[in-house]
Structures are given as C-alpha cells and as structure tokens.
Amino acid sequence: MAMHIVDRRLNPSSKSLENRQRFLRRAKALVQGAVKKASQDRDIKDVLEGGEVSIPLDGMNEPRFYREGGIRDRVLPGNVKFVEGDYLQRPQSKSGRSNDAGEGDGEDAFRFVLSRDEFVDMFLDDLELPDLSKRKLAEVENEGLRRAGYTTSGSPANISVSRTVRLAMARRVALQRPRPEAIAQLETELEHCSDERRPELLAEIERLKSKMRRIPFIDPIDIRYRRFENVPKPVAQAVMFCLMDVSGSMSEHMKDLAKRFYMLLYVFLTRRYRKVEIVFIRHTDRAEEVDEQTFFHGPASGGTLVSSALQAMHEIVQSRYRPADWNIYAAQASDGDNSYADGDLSGRLLKDMILPVTQFFAYLEVGESGSHPFEMSESSLWTLYQRLRAEGAPLSMRKVNDRSEIFPVFHDLFQRRQAKERVAP
Amino acid sequence: MTDRLYEGADWDFATLQRIHDACEEIAEKELGLSVYPNQIEVITAEQMLDAYSSVGMPLYYKHWSFGKQFAHQEASYRKGLMGLAYEIVINSSPCISYLMEENTATMQTLVIAHAAFGHNHFFKNNYLFKQWTDADGILDYLDFAKGYVAQCEEKHGRAAVEQTLDAAHALMSHGVDRYPGKKSLDLRAEEKRAKERRNHEETSFNDLWRTVPTGRTKSASLLSAERRRALLGLPQENLLYFLEKAAPRLQTWQRELLRIVRHISQYFYPQGQTKVMNEGTATYVHYRIMTRLHQTGQISDGNFLEFLQSHTNVVFQPNYDDRRFSGFNPYALGFAMMQDIEKIVTDPTDEDRAWFPDIAGKGDAMAVLRDIWANYRDESFVSQFLSPRLMRHMRMFHLHDDPAVSEGIRVDAIHDERGYRRVRRVLARQYDVGLIDANVEVVDVDLAGDRRLMLKHSVLNGALLNEADAKRVLQHLADLWSYDVSLAEVDASGLVLKEHVAHPRVMAAAA
Structure with missing residues (x-):
C-alpha cells in the first residue's frame, strides 16, 4: 500500500505561539502580579532574566462537571497481604477524598515559564513605560571572534593539542594498541629465554610491532581544531554607578525606593546597550565599592560625607571605565543629609570630575512614605545640587517618598534627558 | 536470513x-x-x-x-x-x-x-470508531472549524467568540450522543451544510421579517408538560446539542460554534472508551512485529535489546502502594490481556477452558484477537476477557470505600476463587463510560414562566458534583441559555440532595 513520508521539520514551529499570547493576554493581570512579585525578590541584573512564574488559577480554570465523594469502588494491582474482609485505614480523616483534593491543589497554582521578552514586557507594561526599546540609538557593531567548541578541520595554528591527544588516547585504548613497554618487556624476556620459546616470542613481538604500526599513535582522524565564531561586538557599552548613602538615617523603605529606581534604570539601559555593567558604591563618611547584596542589605553606620562616594566613583572611572569607551550613568540615592563642611568639596568634585564624564547623573532624594515632598524642608544636599543646577550643571534631581512615584519620576527624568539630547547631539 | x-x-x-x-x-x-x-x-x-x-x-x-x-x-x-x-x-x-x-x-x-x-x-x-468518527473527513472539518472560528472573530469580535467557546468547552464532556443515532457522522457533508446554512441566511435575509410582529403563539400553558418535553426532545443528555437547537437567544454563528465543539467532542468520544484496548492492540502488534523482525535478522540483537528496554518501560505497571502508581497503565493491562488471550487460544489450561469455552484452544490467536479488537470496548473487553490467571498475576484486589463505614476502606474481593468475578466486574465498571462522566441531563423548560432551564444530575453512590466547578459550568450554561438555569442533584429514590441555580450574565455577543 502506498505510504507517504512528509518532512514537517521545516514547517514553522511554535504554532502555539498565538494561543500562548491569548493565554497571556487573558491572564494579564495575574501574570503581571506574579512578575511584580518575582521581580521584588530578584537582584537588579536578574530582573530581566524571565523565568518561572506561578499564578493562581482563578479565572483561568476550565470548569467541568465532575463528581467527588460518595461510595467508591476501585480495583488496584499489587496486593500482597490483604484478604477479603480486611479494613484499610483511610488516608487522613477525609473520607476517601484525598485523591480529589490532591488533584485540586495541584491545579490551584499554575506554574509556567515566561521568556525574557515576555517578562520584561510585563514588567514595563505594569509600569506603563513607553516602548523604550524602539528608541534605540544607531549602534555600530564590530565583528568579534569567540571560541565555539571544536571542529575536525581548520588551520594548523588552531590545533587543540590536548583535545587531539585525548581522542588519540581513547582510540588507542579502544583498538588495543600494544604499549611500547609490553614490547620492551618481551624483548628483555627474549634475551634470557630458552631456545624452544624463542620463535614463539619472536612471533609475538613481530605481531605486536606490526599492530603498533597499523594503529598509529596519532591518526589524522584524532586531530581537532579550535573553532571560532564571529559574534557582533557592541561598541556601545554602558556602566551604571549606583551611589547610595547607607548611614543610619536611611531606612529600609528608602533603600527599597532606591533599589526600584536602579532597577528601572538598569532595565532601560539594557534595552539600549548590549552590555551594561553596574558598580555599587555605598558610603557613610567613607565610601567603598561593594557587591549588590552588601549594597542593599549590609549593615553600616557612621556619619555622612557625600564627597567620599563621588571621589570613589571618580577613581573607579579613572581606573576602569575610560569615558571614551563607556557611556557612564550615575544615580545617587540619599535622604539628603550631608555634613555641612562637605558641601563645597562635593560640589567641586561633582562639577569638575563627575558631570563632565557622565551621560546622565540623577539624584534621587528618598523620604519616608507618607511625608509630603512639599512639606519637607530642603535638605543640605538638595540645596547644594540645586545651586549647581542653577549654575548650569546638567544634573537631574527628584524627590520620592512612595513606591508609586518611582515610575513617574523615572519617566519624567527621561523626558528631559531626551529633550536635551536633541538640542546637543 | x-x-x-x-x-x-x-x-x-x-x-x-x-x-x-x-x-x-x-x-x-x-x-x-x-x-x-x-x-x-x-x-x-x-x-x-x-x-x-x-x-x-x-x-x-x-x-x-x-x-x-x-x-x-x-x-x-x-x-x-x-x-x-x-x-x-x-x-x-x-x-x-x-x-x-x-x-x-x-x-x-x-x-x-x-x-x-x-x-x-x-x-x-x-466498531466504536466506525460508528462515531469519520476518519476521512476529520482533517477537512478541523480546517473548516479553524477558518470558521477565525472568521467569527473577525465579524463578531474576539471576546464574544472566546466567551462562547469557553462556555462550549465547559460542556464538552456533555456534548456527545451516547447512543448511535439514525445515521453516522459525515463531517464533509457537515461542512457543506454549514456553508449552505450561511448562504441561505445571507440570500434570504429580509429585514422585514425581523420586524414583522409575530402573532401570539399558542400559550405555552396549553401544551401539556409531556407534549412540551417531547417537542423539545427532552430529557436530553447532550447539553451542547440541546443548546444549539433550543437556546432562544443565540446567534446563528454561536450555534455553529457549539456544533463544532460538539462534533469534535464526539470525534474523541470513542478514544476515551477504548484506551486499554487501543494501547493493548498497538503494543501487542509492535511486540509481534519487532520480535519477527529480530527473528528474521532484519534488526540486530543490540537494536532488539534497545527495543525491549523501551517496551518494558511502556508496559510497566507499578503496584498500588508504589509512589509512581496512578491507576492501571492501559499499555500494561492491554498488552497483558492480549498476550493472555493469545495463550488461551493457543495453549489453554483447564481453567481457561472453563472460563472461556468459546475461544479456548481455538488455535488461531490472530483471528480471535482481530474479532475482539473490532467488536469490544474497554468495559466489555475487561468484563469478558480478563482471566483469573491475569488477576492472580497482577494481584488485583477490590476496595470498597463507603464514607459511612467508620472502620475504613473494606477489601471486598481479592484474586481468589471467590473474588475473580467481582474483581472483574468492578474493574470493568471502572471503564464504563456511563459511569465515568456525571449523568447530567436537561429535563424541562419552564416555558410558561421565566423560561428557566431545568437540569438533573442523577446521583450515583452519593457522589455529588464538585460545587465550585459545577457553579462555574452552570454559569456558562446560563450565559448560553440567557435565562436562569437550575440543576438538581437527585438520588435514585428521587430525593433532591442539592440544588444549584445560575443567572445569565450579559454576553459580549449581545452587542
């Protein structure tokens, strides 16, 4: 009978994409909630990674008529000890419903994996961020080379000796190539042996030697070359400095506000630049570069000298991020306290060292939730930065007291930034 | 060779x-x-x-x-x-x-x-597949369904279509005819008919007719309850069919969607009733073919071992107390029964002769098996061909769980002389489609009053519907019916154990 073979492998896959999008659209509110929750527990860099989210099934369930409880009869396999008339304990006290309840529980939370893009879309969508990804700068990209495994052909310069030798050894072991020691041993034996054994030994030695010739130490098929791949290399790269006052006056709430702002900035930058590095500098009256965990959660105490952080940032820029190669962004978060004597130094550092090399410097003054920004008296840092601005320094500054203000403030900052960019290309 | x-x-x-x-x-x-x-x-x-x-x-x-x-x-x-x-x-x-x-x-x-x-x-x-499914037409029909749904979305909006389909899906398991009707399904003709219906509407559309006041119809109260039910074809257990035909305010395209979901549900209906047989048959066939290929040297020893490994994984049956246990594995049970039947036909024991006088020792295993494959479904297959030998081999036992009995779950029968028939009967009932799905049917419509649709769940062994889900399904039902819907759960003596009522929401389609 006629039989057809059809090769469907080249058909477009992800036929389910449309259905998946419908599902996400339907579950939008729930998924967004889950994304928000997931992003809270994440580090700034991981916020974009996508990943598993779990949503309650309410509203997403597909109900059916099904029964539960009642008298149940079942036949099961694998009886070893029961005879007719035995009684088994019911699992738990629930009257034989454990099975149904168990299935129900499994359905309650629905887990699935969001791709990176879906995750970011949900994340940004929740914040009603304008579609930033479309506002890309024209980026020039260079081709770069990257190691990409091994290949059987290539230029001699790229021979991978260790891989070749390893393969050769595996082949020699597999084909049982005689070891030179074995032959040497037979030859010593030959020198001392009796006459009748001699031909036998000679034959054996000859056999081993010919086998050794047939199975070369290194065969052309063993040779492996290192393979390289062309990868686009981003020229545009950015570094993001997170400066934060961690003195005792900064509460957890304030740090959380700062973290959210940094997160947004990071998301924004990664949409614009292929490579974004983050440097965390925390300061009290001394500044230090720390990792993210320490930055947000490490304990610290002491006075407040903003200039120490600016100095530290300046040194790091000098040593690691040449302004010619890097786009430098900085965001400073503080409650506004600064030692009075430090004002001048901070102002000078900022104006002469930092602002000339940064693309963008934002100062975020965080306050306790509930306090109204206009009722607060101007802090010393705020006054200082305001004076600098009045002198024409390209500096953005905002006050934030509540989570809900983070995004509007962020959005606002970027509006201004865009305008400036157009004026001075 | x-x-x-x-x-x-x-x-x-x-x-x-x-x-x-x-x-x-x-x-x-x-x-x-x-x-x-x-x-x-x-x-x-x-x-x-x-x-x-x-x-x-x-x-x-x-x-x-x-x-x-x-x-x-x-x-x-x-x-x-x-x-x-x-x-x-x-x-x-x-x-x-x-x-x-x-x-x-x-x-x-x-x-x-x-x-x-x-x-x-x-x-x-x-026979079930022959009776219920139209293998020639299914792909064309699905293609038609896909196109039709897309077209509806374009015309009536995605939300309205989604809402209708959601409701139809909720009733999918109650959208099948359980008893063969006058004629078997011809999906190709179905597609053509749908097109004709649409064309007819388009060509015969006359706005006058829509606005002409219809004369007072005979008061519904004049119709006797019996006659009314007969006219509506009640009681009706195919809920989707009933709605498609009788729901007063559905649009034509909505009826067509219900019809599509119903046809697809019907197409899958036999598969649910023949899992053990279907997988048993396929596994038995692959085992015979692979073994023969190996015997004739068409596949090597190594490859045959590879096959055996997959095969044993497929027919693995964990015991009831195993963590991996989740009911009978249809591959395992089906394959074991097919092999057992082969043995009964070709090399019967005295017990086999006593239990299966019709097939024991008949000699031609394939003829017997082909006959079984054609004429049985899981329930009848198990109830007639599960042998004592296999029950012993799989060490089957029957548990009876009556919530009213405080001692626990009773072991009612095991794989012994006294228990064989009972174990077999209970296992067969586990595959009885009439018992797997809740028996819900439309029993009446209050045409004289508020047009409430009345449904009945005939409760078996005291198992009520899961309340949360029943409410949701009923809600969907009410949306389609567009008047109130009530569902009474009634036990064998006619006692109403529980009642649910749902009121229709405004459907997006109403716009």
Whole structure:
C-alpha cells in the first residue's frame, strides 16, 4: 500500500505561539502580579532574566462537571497481604477524598515559564513605560571572534593539542594498541629465554610491532581544531554607578525606593546597550565599592560625607571605565543629609570630575512614605545640587517618598534627558 | 536470513520506507491487519510540544486554553519532569503518525509498528470508531472549524467568540450522543451544510421579517408538560446539542460554534472508551512485529535489546502502594490481556477452558484477537476477557470505600476463587463510560414562566458534583441559555440532595 513520508521539520514551529499570547493576554493581570512579585525578590541584573512564574488559577480554570465523594469502588494491582474482609485505614480523616483534593491543589497554582521578552514586557507594561526599546540609538557593531567548541578541520595554528591527544588516547585504548613497554618487556624476556620459546616470542613481538604500526599513535582522524565564531561586538557599552548613602538615617523603605529606581534604570539601559555593567558604591563618611547584596542589605553606620562616594566613583572611572569607551550613568540615592563642611568639596568634585564624564547623573532624594515632598524642608544636599543646577550643571534631581512615584519620576527624568539630547547631539 | 533494515541508530527517509515496508509485510501477511493508508510525518521536539497542546491534532482553532496547556507542558518539559511521547497518531484517513526526529532507528521502527499498524488497524476496524468518527473527513472539518472560528472573530469580535467557546468547552464532556443515532457522522457533508446554512441566511435575509410582529403563539400553558418535553426532545443528555437547537437567544454563528465543539467532542468520544484496548492492540502488534523482525535478522540483537528496554518501560505497571502508581497503565493491562488471550487460544489450561469455552484452544490467536479488537470496548473487553490467571498475576484486589463505614476502606474481593468475578466486574465498571462522566441531563423548560432551564444530575453512590466547578459550568450554561438555569442533584429514590441555580450574565455577543 502506498505510504507517504512528509518532512514537517521545516514547517514553522511554535504554532502555539498565538494561543500562548491569548493565554497571556487573558491572564494579564495575574501574570503581571506574579512578575511584580518575582521581580521584588530578584537582584537588579536578574530582573530581566524571565523565568518561572506561578499564578493562581482563578479565572483561568476550565470548569467541568465532575463528581467527588460518595461510595467508591476501585480495583488496584499489587496486593500482597490483604484478604477479603480486611479494613484499610483511610488516608487522613477525609473520607476517601484525598485523591480529589490532591488533584485540586495541584491545579490551584499554575506554574509556567515566561521568556525574557515576555517578562520584561510585563514588567514595563505594569509600569506603563513607553516602548523604550524602539528608541534605540544607531549602534555600530564590530565583528568579534569567540571560541565555539571544536571542529575536525581548520588551520594548523588552531590545533587543540590536548583535545587531539585525548581522542588519540581513547582510540588507542579502544583498538588495543600494544604499549611500547609490553614490547620492551618481551624483548628483555627474549634475551634470557630458552631456545624452544624463542620463535614463539619472536612471533609475538613481530605481531605486536606490526599492530603498533597499523594503529598509529596519532591518526589524522584524532586531530581537532579550535573553532571560532564571529559574534557582533557592541561598541556601545554602558556602566551604571549606583551611589547610595547607607548611614543610619536611611531606612529600609528608602533603600527599597532606591533599589526600584536602579532597577528601572538598569532595565532601560539594557534595552539600549548590549552590555551594561553596574558598580555599587555605598558610603557613610567613607565610601567603598561593594557587591549588590552588601549594597542593599549590609549593615553600616557612621556619619555622612557625600564627597567620599563621588571621589570613589571618580577613581573607579579613572581606573576602569575610560569615558571614551563607556557611556557612564550615575544615580545617587540619599535622604539628603550631608555634613555641612562637605558641601563645597562635593560640589567641586561633582562639577569638575563627575558631570563632565557622565551621560546622565540623577539624584534621587528618598523620604519616608507618607511625608509630603512639599512639606519637607530642603535638605543640605538638595540645596547644594540645586545651586549647581542653577549654575548650569546638567544634573537631574527628584524627590520620592512612595513606591508609586518611582515610575513617574523615572519617566519624567527621561523626558528631559531626551529633550536635551536633541538640542546637543 | 534477510538483510538488516538499518545499522546503528541513524536513519534517513529511505530507511523509514524500508522499515514501513517490512512492518507492513508482517502486519498484513502474518497478523492479517487491515489499515488505512499511512502517512508518516517527521517532526521536531518543539513541534511535538506544539501538537500536544492541541490534543494532538495537526490543526485546530485558536483558543487561550490551548496556550495555557502549552505553557504548562513547556514548563514541565524544560524542567525535565516530562518526557515527550515518542509518537502521536491521528485517527484519520490517511492515518497520520508523527515521528520525532530525535528517535533512533529502532524507536522509529517501534513507533511505525505501534502507531502506523497497531493503532491504525484499531481505528479502522473497531466498531466504536466506525460508528462515531469519520476518519476521512476529520482533517477537512478541523480546517473548516479553524477558518470558521477565525472568521467569527473577525465579524463578531474576539471576546464574544472566546466567551462562547469557553462556555462550549465547559460542556464538552456533555456534548456527545451516547447512543448511535439514525445515521453516522459525515463531517464533509457537515461542512457543506454549514456553508449552505450561511448562504441561505445571507440570500434570504429580509429585514422585514425581523420586524414583522409575530402573532401570539399558542400559550405555552396549553401544551401539556409531556407534549412540551417531547417537542423539545427532552430529557436530553447532550447539553451542547440541546443548546444549539433550543437556546432562544443565540446567534446563528454561536450555534455553529457549539456544533463544532460538539462534533469534535464526539470525534474523541470513542478514544476515551477504548484506551486499554487501543494501547493493548498497538503494543501487542509492535511486540509481534519487532520480535519477527529480530527473528528474521532484519534488526540486530543490540537494536532488539534497545527495543525491549523501551517496551518494558511502556508496559510497566507499578503496584498500588508504589509512589509512581496512578491507576492501571492501559499499555500494561492491554498488552497483558492480549498476550493472555493469545495463550488461551493457543495453549489453554483447564481453567481457561472453563472460563472461556468459546475461544479456548481455538488455535488461531490472530483471528480471535482481530474479532475482539473490532467488536469490544474497554468495559466489555475487561468484563469478558480478563482471566483469573491475569488477576492472580497482577494481584488485583477490590476496595470498597463507603464514607459511612467508620472502620475504613473494606477489601471486598481479592484474586481468589471467590473474588475473580467481582474483581472483574468492578474493574470493568471502572471503564464504563456511563459511569465515568456525571449523568447530567436537561429535563424541562419552564416555558410558561421565566423560561428557566431545568437540569438533573442523577446521583450515583452519593457522589455529588464538585460545587465550585459545577457553579462555574452552570454559569456558562446560563450565559448560553440567557435565562436562569437550575440543576438538581437527585438520588435514585428521587430525593433532591442539592440544588444549584445560575443567572445569565450579559454576553459580549449581545452587542
């Protein structure tokens, strides 16, 4: 009978994409909630990674008529000890419903994996961020080379000796190539042996030697070359400095506000630049570069000298991020306290060292939730930065007291930034 | 000694052709199978995952629930919780089997033997499939359904279509005719009829008719209750059918959507009733074919061992107290029963002769098996052919769980002389489709009053409907009916145990 073979492998896959999008659209509110929750527990860099989210099934369930409880009869396999008339304990006290309840529980939370893009879309969508990804700068990209495994052909310069030798050894072991020691041993034996054994030994030695010739130490098929791949290399790269006052006056709430702002900035930058590095500098009256965990959660105490952080940032820029190669962004978060004597130094550092090399410097003054920004008296840092601005320094500054203000403030900052960019290309 | 079909694990399309031909030779000459023409489609793992979420069908209309399933399956697949099936086979003519490209040559041979011959023969010959499904028309019909749904979305908005489909899906398990009607389903004609209906509406549309005041119809109260029910075809257990025909305010396209969901539900109806037999048949067939291929030297010892490993995994049956236990494995039970029947026919014991006088010692195992495959479903198959030997071998026992008995769950029968018949009867009932789904039917409509639709759930063994889900389904039902709907759960003595009522929401389609 006629039989057809059809090769469907080249058909477009992800036929389910449309259905998946419908599902996400339907579950939008729930998924967004889950994304928000997931992003809270994440580090700034991981916020974009996508990943598993779990949503309650309410509203997403597909109900059916099904029964539960009642008298149940079942036949099961694998009886070893029961005879007719035995009684088994019911699992738990629930009257034989454990099975149904168990299935129900499994359905309650629905887990699935969001791709990176879906995750970011949900994340940004929740914040009603304008579609930033479309506002890309024209980026020039260079081709770069990257190691990409091994290949059987290539230029001699790229021979991978260790891989070749390893393969050769595996082949020699597999084909049982005689070891030179074995032959040497037979030859010593030959020198001392009796006459009748001699031909036998000679034959054996000859056999081993010919086998050794047939199975070369290194065969052309063993040779492996290192393979390289062309990868686009981003020229545009950015570094993001997170400066934060961690003195005792900064509460957890304030740090959380700062973290959210940094997160947004990071998301924004990664949409614009292929490579974004983050440097965390925390300061009290001394500044230090720390990792993210320490930055947000490490304990610290002491006075407040903003200039120490600016100095530290300046040194790091000098040593690691040449302004010619890097786009430098900085965001400073503080409650506004600064030692009075430090004002001048901070102002000078900022104006002469930092602002000339940064693309963008934002100062975020965080306050306790509930306090109204206009009722607060101007802090010393705020006054200082305001004076600098009045002198024409390209500096953005905002006050934030509540989570809900983070995004509007962020959005606002970027509006201004865009305008400036157009004026001075 | 014949030539090997392939060496090692690699295969190409020529290999597949050779494998198919070799399997066909054995299937036709030795096993006497009769199959639909085969179409073998090679797909990637990703495509297999795609196929999963649309119940294995190659095309399907769009709906979010398939996306949900896909998201879920993708997550568990990526985490490694779930392997992919080696194959999916579609009851259509030609019979389509999907083969994953990752499979080794041995796996492809196994899949071809299993799906392209085992399942295929079963689809073509089993009476349930013959009666209920139209293998020739299904793919065209799905194509029509897909197009129709898309068209409706364009015309009436996605929300309205989604709402109707959601409601229809909730009633899907109650959208089948359980007893054969006057004629079997012809899906191609169905598609044509749908088109004609639409054309008729378009050509005969006359705005006058819509606005002409209809004369007072005979007061409904004049009709006797009996006559009213008869006119509406009540009681009716096919809820989707009833709504399609009788729901007063549905648009034509909504009725058509209900019809589509109902037809698809009906198409899958036999598969739910023949899991054990279908998988048993396919497994038995692949086992026979693979063994013969090995005996004739067409596959090597190594490849045969590879096959045996997969085979034993497939027919593995964990015991009831095993962590992996989740009911009877239809492959295991089905295959064991087929082998057992083979033994009864060819080499019966005295017990076999006493239990199965009709087939014991008849000699031609394939003839007996082919007859069984054609004329039984799981319930009747188990109740007639499960032998004491197999019950002993699988150590089956029967548990009776009556919540009213405080001592616990009673072991009612085990695999002994006193218990065989009872164990067999209870196991067969586990596969009885009449007992698997709740028995819900439309019993009446209050035409004189508020047009309330009345349904009845005939409660069996005190098992009530899950309340939360029943409420949701009822809500969907009320939305379609567009007046109140009530559901009474009634036990055998006529006592009402519980009552649910739902009021319709405004459907997006009303706009």
